[in-house]
Amino acid sequence: MLYLVRMDVNLPANLPEDQATAIKEKEKAYSQGLQRDGRWPHLWRVVGQYANYSVFDVESNDELQELLQNLPLFPYMDIEVTALAKHPSSIS
Amino acid sequence: MLYLVRMDVNLPANLPEDQATAIKEKEKAYSQGLQRDGRWPHLWRVVGQYANYSVFDVESNDELQELLQNLPLFPYMDIEVTALAKHPSSIS
Amino acid sequence: MLYLVRMDVNLPANLPEDQATAIKEKEKAYSQGLQRDGRWPHLWRVVGQYANYSVFDVESNDELQELLQNLPLFPYMDIEVTALAKHPSSIS
Amino acid sequence: MLYLVRMDVNLPANLPEDQATAIKEKEKAYSQGLQRDGRWPHLWRVVGQYANYSVFDVESNDELQELLQNLPLFPYMDIEVTALAKHPSSIS
Amino acid sequence: MLYLVRMDVNLPANLPEDQATAIKEKEKAYSQGLQRDGRWPHLWRVVGQYANYSVFDVESNDELQELLQNLPLFPYMDIEVTALAKHPSSIS
Amino acid sequence: MLYLVRMDVNLPANLPEDQATAIKEKEKAYSQGLQRDGRWPHLWRVVGQYANYSVFDVESNDELQELLQNLPLFPYMDIEVTALAKHPSSIS
Amino acid sequence: MLYLVRMDVNLPANLPEDQATAIKEKEKAYSQGLQRDGRWPHLWRVVGQYANYSVFDVESNDELQELLQNLPLFPYMDIEVTALAKHPSSIS
Amino acid sequence: MLYLVRMDVNLPANLPEDQATAIKEKEKAYSQGLQRDGRWPHLWRVVGQYANYSVFDVESNDELQELLQNLPLFPYMDIEVTALAKHPSSIS
Amino acid sequence: MLYLVRMDVNLPANLPEDQATAIKEKEKAYSQGLQRDGRWPHLWRVVGQYANYSVFDVESNDELQELLQNLPLFPYMDIEVTALAKHPSSIS
Amino acid sequence: MLYLVRMDVNLPANLPEDQATAIKEKEKAYSQGLQRDGRWPHLWRVVGQYANYSVFDVESNDELQELLQNLPLFPYMDIEVTALAKHPSSIS
Numbered sequence: 001m002l003y004l005v006r007m008d009v010n011l012p013a014n015l016p017e018d019q020a021t022a023i024k025e026k027e028k029a030y031s032q033g034l035q036r037d038g039r040w041p042h043l044w045r046v047v048g049q050y051a052n053y054s055v056f057d058v059e060s061n062d063e064l065q066e067l068l069q070n071l072p073l074f075p076y077m078d079i080e081v082t083a084l085a086k087h088p089s090s091i092s
Numbered sequence: 093m094l095y096l097v098r099m100d101v102n103l104p105a106n107l108p109e110d111q112a113t114a115i116k117e118k119e120k121a122y123s124q125g126l127q128r129d130g131r132w133p134h135l136w137r138v139v140g141q142y143a144n145y146s147v148f149d150v151e152s153n154d155e156l157q158e159l160l161q162n163l164p165l166f167p168y169m170d171i172e173v174t175a176l177a178k179h180p181s182s183i184s
Numbered sequence: 185m186l187y188l189v190r191m192d193v194n195l196p197a198n199l200p201e202d203q204a205t206a207i208k209e210k211e212k213a214y215s216q217g218l219q220r221d222g223r224w225p226h227l228w229r230v231v232g233q234y235a236n237y238s239v240f241d242v243e244s245n246d247e248l249q250e251l252l253q254n255l256p257l258f259p260y261m262d263i264e265v266t267a268l269a270k271h272p273s274s275i276s
Numbered sequence: 277m278l279y280l281v282r283m284d285v286n287l288p289a290n291l292p293e294d295q296a297t298a299i300k301e302k303e304k305a306y307s308q309g310l311q312r313d314g315r316w317p318h319l320w321r322v323v324g325q326y327a328n329y330s331v332f333d334v335e336s337n338d339e340l341q342e343l344l345q346n347l348p349l350f351p352y353m354d355i356e357v358t359a360l361a362k363h364p365s366s367i368s
Numbered sequence: 369m370l371y372l373v374r375m376d377v378n379l380p381a382n383l384p385e386d387q388a389t390a391i392k393e394k395e396k397a398y399s400q401g402l403q404r405d406g407r408w409p410h411l412w413r414v415v416g417q418y419a420n421y422s423v424f425d426v427e428s429n430d431e432l433q434e435l436l437q438n439l440p441l442f443p444y445m446d447i448e449v450t451a452l453a454k455h456p457s458s459i460s
Numbered sequence: 461m462l463y464l465v466r467m468d469v470n471l472p473a474n475l476p477e478d479q480a481t482a483i484k485e486k487e488k489a490y491s492q493g494l495q496r497d498g499r500w501p502h503l504w505r506v507v508g509q510y511a512n513y514s515v516f517d518v519e520s521n522d523e524l525q526e527l528l529q530n531l532p533l534f535p536y537m538d539i540e541v542t543a544l545a546k547h548p549s550s551i552s
Numbered sequence: 553m554l555y556l557v558r559m560d561v562n563l564p565a566n567l568p569e570d571q572a573t574a575i576k577e578k579e580k581a582y583s584q585g586l587q588r589d590g591r592w593p594h595l596w597r598v599v600g601q602y603a604n605y606s607v608f609d610v611e612s613n614d615e616l617q618e619l620l621q622n623l624p625l626f627p628y629m630d631i632e633v634t635a636l637a638k639h640p641s642s643i644s
Numbered sequence: 645m646l647y648l649v650r651m652d653v654n655l656p657a658n659l660p661e662d663q664a665t666a667i668k669e670k671e672k673a674y675s676q677g678l679q680r681d682g683r684w685p686h687l688w689r690v691v692g693q694y695a696n697y698s699v700f701d702v703e704s705n706d707e708l709q710e711l712l713q714n715l716p717l718f719p720y721m722d723i724e725v726t727a728l729a730k731h732p733s734s735i736s
Numbered sequence: 737m738l739y740l741v742r743m744d745v746n747l748p749a750n751l752p753e754d755q756a757t758a759i760k761e762k763e764k765a766y767s768q769g770l771q772r773d774g775r776w777p778h779l780w781r782v783v784g785q786y787a788n789y790s791v792f793d794v795e796s797n798d799e800l801q802e803l804l805q806n807l808p809l810f811p812y813m814d815i816e817v818t819a820l821a822k823h824p825s826s827i828s
Numbered sequence: 829m830l831y832l833v834r835m836d837v838n839l840p841a842n843l844p845e846d847q848a849t850a851i852k853e854k855e856k857a858y859s860q861g862l863q864r865d866g867r868w869p870h871l872w873r874v875v876g877q878y879a880n881y882s883v884f885d886v887e888s889n890d891e892l893q894e895l896l897q898n899l900p901l902f903p904y905m906d907i908e909v910t911a912l913a914k915h916p917s918s919i920s
Contacts, residue, residue, distance in 0.1 A: 001244050002136060003267070004145050005324060012289045013840045013903070028181040035183045042134075042147075042184075044094060044176040047889050048833060048896045048907035052179055053096050055134075060185050061323050065269035068324045075289075079324035083187070083267050084136040085249035087144055089120040091127045092134075093888050095911070097692060104657050105196045105259070139245050140189060140252045140263035152829050153691050157913035160692045167657075171692035175831070175911050177893035186320060188329050197380050197443075212365040219367045226318075226331075226368075228278060228360040231429050232373060232436045232447035236363055237280050239318075268320040271328055273304040275311045276318075277428050279451070281508060288473050336369050337507050341453035344508045351473070355508035359371070359451050361433035370504060372513050381564045381627075396549040403551045410502075410515075410552075412462060412544040415613050416557060416620045416631035420547050421464050423502075452504040455512055457488040459495045460502075461612050463635070465784060472749045520553050521783050525637035528784045535749075539784035543555070543635050545617035554780060556789050565656050565719070580825040587827045594778075594791075594828075596738060596820040599705050600649060600712045600723035604823055605740050607778075636780040639788055641764040643771045644778075645796050646872060647819070648881050672917040679919045686870075686883075686920075688830060688912040696915055697832050699870075704737050709821035727739070727819050728872040729801035731880055733856040735863045736870075741876060748841045797875050804876045811841075815876035 001057065002084040003064055007077050008051040026072035034067060055084075093149065094176040095156055099169050100143040118164035126159060147176075185241065186268040187248055191261050192235040210256040218251060239268075277333065278360040279340055283353050284327040302348035310343060331360075369425065370452040371432055375445050376419040394440040402435060423452075461517065462544040463524055467537050468511040486532040494527060515544075553609065554636040555616055559629050560603040578624040586619060607636075645701065646728040647708055651721050652695040670716040678711060699728075737793065738820040739800055743813050744787040762808040770803060791820075829885065830912040831892055835905050836879040854900040862895060883912075 011020055034040035042055035058064045068079060103112055126132035134147035150156045160171060195204055218224035218240075226239035242248045252263060287296055310316035318331035334340045344355060379388055402408035410423035426432045436447060471480055494500035502515035518524045528539060563572055586592035594607035610616045620631060655664055678684035678700075686699035702708045712723060747756055770776035778791035794800045804815060839848055862868035870883035886892050896907060 001246070003245075004136070013843075015289075031181045032183050043179045043182045044096070045179040045893055047175040047177050047893045048909040053174070053176065061187075061267040062185070062269045064267070065321060065323045081267055081324040082145070083139040083245040083248070083265055084145065085139050085246045087135045087137040089123045090135045091124050093890070095889075105199075107657075137249060139187075139249045140265040153831075153911040154829070154913045156911070157689055157691045173692040173911055175889040175892070175909055177890045188320070197383075215365045216367050227363045227366045228280070229363040229433055231359040231361050231371075231433045232449040237358070237360065266329070267323040268329065269323050271319045271321040273307045273311075274319045275308050277430070279429075279507075291473075337371075337451040338369070338453045340451070341505055341507045357451055357508040359429040359432070359449055361430045372504070381567075399549045400551050411547045411550045412464070413547040413617055415543040415545050415617045416633040421542070421544065450513070451507040452513065453507050455503045455505040457491045458503045459492050461614070463613075463783075475749075521555075521635040522553070522637045524635070525781055525783045541635055541784040543613040543616070543633055545614045556780070565659075583825045584827050595823045595826045596740070597709055597823040599709045599819040599821050600725040605818070605820065634789070635783040636789065637783050639779045639781040641767045642779045643768050645798070647797075648872070675917045676919050687915045687918045688832070689915040691911040691913050697910065697912065705739075705819040706737070706821045708819070725819055726881070727797040727800070727817055727875040728881065729798045729875050731871045731873040733859045734871045735860050751841075801873055801875045817876040 001059065003056045003058070004082040004084055005054045005056055005064075005068070006046075006051065006080045006082075007054065007071075007073075008049070008079075009073055009077055010050075011073075011076050023072045023076075030070070030072055039067065093151065095148045095150070096174040096176055097146045097148055097156075097160070098138075098143065098172040098174075099146065099163075099165075100141070100171075101165055101169055102142075103168050115164045115168075122162070122164055131159065185243065187240045187242070188266040188268055189238045189240055189248075189252070190230075190235065190264040191238065191255075191257075192233070192263075193257055193261055194234075195257075195260050207256045207260075214254070214256055223247075223251065277335065279332045279334070280358040280360055281330045281332055281340075281344070282322075282327065282356040282358075283330065283347075283349075284325070284355075285349055285353055286326075287349075287352050299348045299352075306346070306348055315339075315343065369427065371424045371426070372450040372452055373422045373424055373432075373436070374414075374419065374448045374450075375422065375439075375441075376417070376447075377441055377445055378418075379441075379444050391440045391444075398438070398440060407431075407435065461519065463516045463518070464542040464544055465514045465516055465524075465528070466506075466511065466540040466542075467514065467531075467533075468509070468539075469533055469537055470510075471533075471536050483532045483536075490530070490532055499523075499527065553611065555608045555610070556634040556636055557606045557608055557616075557620070558598075558603065558632040558634075559606065559623075559625075560601070560631075561625055561629055562602075563625075563628050575624050575628075582622070582624055591619065645703065647700045647702070648726040648728055649698045649700055649708075649712070650690075650695065650724040651698065651715075651717075652693070652723075653717055653721055654694075655717075655720050667716045667720075674714070674716055683711065737795065739792045739794070740818040740820055741790045741792055741800075741804070742782075742787065742816040742818075743790065743807075743809075744785070744815075745809055745813055746786075747809075747812050759808050759812075766806070766808055775799075775803065829887065831884045831886070832910040832912055833882045833884055833892075833896070834874075834879065834908040834910075835882065835899075835901075836877070836907075837901055837905055838878075839901075839904050851900050851904075858898070858900055867891075867895065 031040060031043065035043065039056060039058055040054060041057050044053050046052060056064055056067065068074065123132060123135065127135065131148060131150055132146060133149050136145050138144060148156055148159065160166065215224060215227065219227065223240060223242055224238060225241050228237050230236060240248055240251065252258065307316060307319065311319065315332060315334055316330060317333050320329050322328060332340055332343065344350065399408060399411065403411065407424060407426055408422060409425050412421050414420060424432055424435065436442065491500060491503065495503065499516060499518055500514060501517050504513050506513060516524055516527065528534065583592060583595065587595065591608060591610055592606060593609050596605050598604060608616055608619065620626065675684060675687065679687065683700060683702055684698060685701050688697050690696060700708055700711065712718065767776060767779065771779065775792060775794055776790060777793050780789050782789060792800055792803065804810065859868060859871065863871065867884060867886055868882060869885050872881050874881060884892055884895065896902065
């Protein structure tokens with residue numbers, strides 16, 4: 001089941017550099033794990049913004065909530081979730 | 093080069109049924125042609141709305157403009173285009 | 185799996201009275217059928233507006249899309265869907 | 277009498293961890309007390325956000341105000357209240 | 369129990385003059401009846417707009433819904449309802 | 461002459477408790493003085509928010525500006541002023 | 553007493569040309585009358601829009617309401633009123 | 645003197661095809677005249693929308709107003725004007 | 737050439753009192769200088785807000801930019817500029 | 829390929845003066861380099877705001893992302909990107 005998720009990251013200006021770097025590395029590893037196991041099939045950068053559009057493929061709302069709230073950057077994110085369904089014209 | 097495109101369709105209430113059906117069939121054929129040749133890799137229905145999120149893969153802004161303005165439903169659409177770039181954490 | 189759905193109905197001013205009444209009756213029958221089979225557990229009127237907040241309990245995004253697009257009033261509705269998950273403090 | 281209430285929680289980034297944990301525990305206990313006595317019949321997590329949609333069942337606006345302003349997390353919340361009424365198609 | 373209600377009236381441009389006048393007269397009589405019986409204690413014109421702010425004093429959300437949906441101008445109105453409670457500094 | 465005034469209070473999270481209490485007491489005394497002399501005839505709490513809707517009855521825009529800017533909580537407020545006039549259907 | 557008033561004019565596309573011209577002439581005469589008697593001291597065109605910013609100098613909210621609702625173009629206008637007061641730095 | 649101008653075109657659905665074509669041809673000729681004489685140095689299509697961003701180079705606000713209100717498509721346009729100044733980092 | 741300029745002032749809560757007073761005095765002197773030389777003909781307080789509407793009369797966009805960016809309070813302001821032109825009905 | 833980019837700069841109030849000056853100088857040098865090599869053909873100041881409208885001429889979304897994220901002021905910017913295409917009436 002697919003969801004389009006927009007994530008806008010707002011790191012506080014006074015967050016020490018090393019902490020920011022550490023969180024970003026954790027975020028990268030966490031995200032790449034989910035990409036490899038197929039639950040995070042698409043991850044794109046929004047040009048010009050510290051934001052991404054992602055597509056998640058999970059079994060339920062609750063599973064998506066679990067994945068998102070465990071994002072290391074979650075406390076610094078504004079997240080918008082759009083439930084997607086199969087489009088009648090889609091050939092995939 | 094990728095773009096996320098949101099299309100909201102607003103067919104006028106007084107558009108005759110047969111005309112609406114004809115345009116939708118043209119739209120479907122047009123979209124499936126582009127899906128097959130790889131320029132429209134993703135097309136998802138936004139749950140609950142006569143709207144879709146799509147991803148286009150084209151060579152330039154001008155090519156995207158060409159594809160969008162020739163959508164049979166274009167005159168009845170509100171379209172939002174977001175330029176996408178490769179995300180540093182993306183494994184694809 | 186739960187979704188909060190807000191539906192705002194905008195019937196065109198020039199829709200003949202009898203047609204409007206007929207669609208509303210179909211809508212009522214359709215909705216009460218889904219309420220009885222448990223997929224539409226909550227339906228509340230937003231005070232002062234021709235709008236409702238509903239909760240749907242379905243197996244997937246696609247099933248919700250199916251139910252919503254078949255609402256007799258769907259062509260006259262603005263619909264917003266919010267995916268819900270279990271709240272960690274909820275006792276139900 | 278029913279109200280739909282949306283609560284968005286914005287804890288300040290510099291709130292010490294232990295204080296945040298303490299307030300959340302108080303909030304959980306407070307909310308579960310009201311859920312048990314029937315005045316807070318529904319509490320759902322908005323997927324992807326530190327926010328919830330709740331339904332309150334109380335006798336008056338003033339009672340709802342009392343319950344909300346005494347939420348331990350109240351100072352850190354943006355709250356939206358929508359008055360609900362019985363829907364003519366509702367079977368409950 | 370008090371509610372602040374904003375009503376914006378949008379009469380269609382092509383509504384015949386006599387019909388518009390008839391509805392407005394019904395609206396005036398309906399509103400003055402509720403003002404006299406105390407359920408519509410305040411009715412003010414928003415300067416420069418075909419809109420009013422009103423205060424209703426009723427027993428429940430459902431009663432307010434009943435009063436509002438029976439406004440003769442209801443089909444042509446955008447209505448916003450704000451639930452009010454006693455202010456701790458109010459001397460009335 | 462009447463004005464509807466909405467006041468949203470945003471006290472900074474790091475304002476010492478005693479200072480906040482002192483300002484609130486001054487605000488209460490200031491407001492009750494104006495309520496008693498008739499220039500602040502209505503003061504209602506917006507349910508669920510640290511906000512109020514008030515009605516002021518003053519001689520001029522300048523007098524209203526004077527009263528509002530001297531509110532002890534003024535520096536922490538977002539204020540919206542709506543000029544009101546007598547409604548043609550009002551019986552008061 | 554001063555008010556800043558923004559007026560956006562939206563004439564329906566299907567309003568016959570001669571009617572539109574007649575209303576605009578009435579509007580011009582009405583406005584120039586008020587300009588001459590000092591109650592409409594400023595009238596400026598918003599560049600690029602069928603809109604104006606005006607300043608009115610009247611005795612009360614009710615008088616402003618009277619002047620605005622009698623604008624020949626009133627039924628086709630969106631109007632925003634901002635109450636103005638003397639600025640502490642103003643030398644006029 | 646430079647202005648950025650965004651123009652969104654909304655032709656009514658029921659405007660006869662030939663009339664629409666005629667206006668668009670007039671618009672093209674009018675715009676190309678101003679482009680040639682240097683007052684309309686930039687005209688770009690917003691990808692996916694019946695809208696453009698333009699830059700005008702004129703002597704005054706009044707001259708810009710003159711040019712814009714005489715656009716054949718003006719009655720069907722939403723226009724936003726942003727006054728531009730020389731940027732301290734600009735090398736042109 | 738006229739521009740309507742709205743200025744909303746947001747002084748940081750932790751700005752020392754004496755600094756705030758000093759900047760405001762500089763702002764007053766700066767503004768009164770421009771008022772006297774005719775480039776700032778109107779300055780009005782928005783009732784209830786730490787904001788003003790002003791009219792500037794300058795030769796160009798660049799001159800307006802120069803005047804605005806040198807406002808002592810500029811770093812603490814949100815500013816909106818609207819280019820104004822002569823209204824066809826204006827008698828001044 | 830052209831993009832219109834709006835950049836709003838929000839430097840934190842507590843950023844030391846010398847740091848702010850250093851970043852601005854880096855920004856100026858960085859921008860002028862791109863202007864000279866033709867990838868940043870237009871840079872205009874939005875009158876009254878610490879913001880600019882720019883036009884970038886690059887080969888791809890990814891190249892634009894690269895240029896923007898390396899702006900020294902990037903961490904303090906809100907950026908909006910609009911993909912542009914050739915306008916059918918444009919003579920350039």
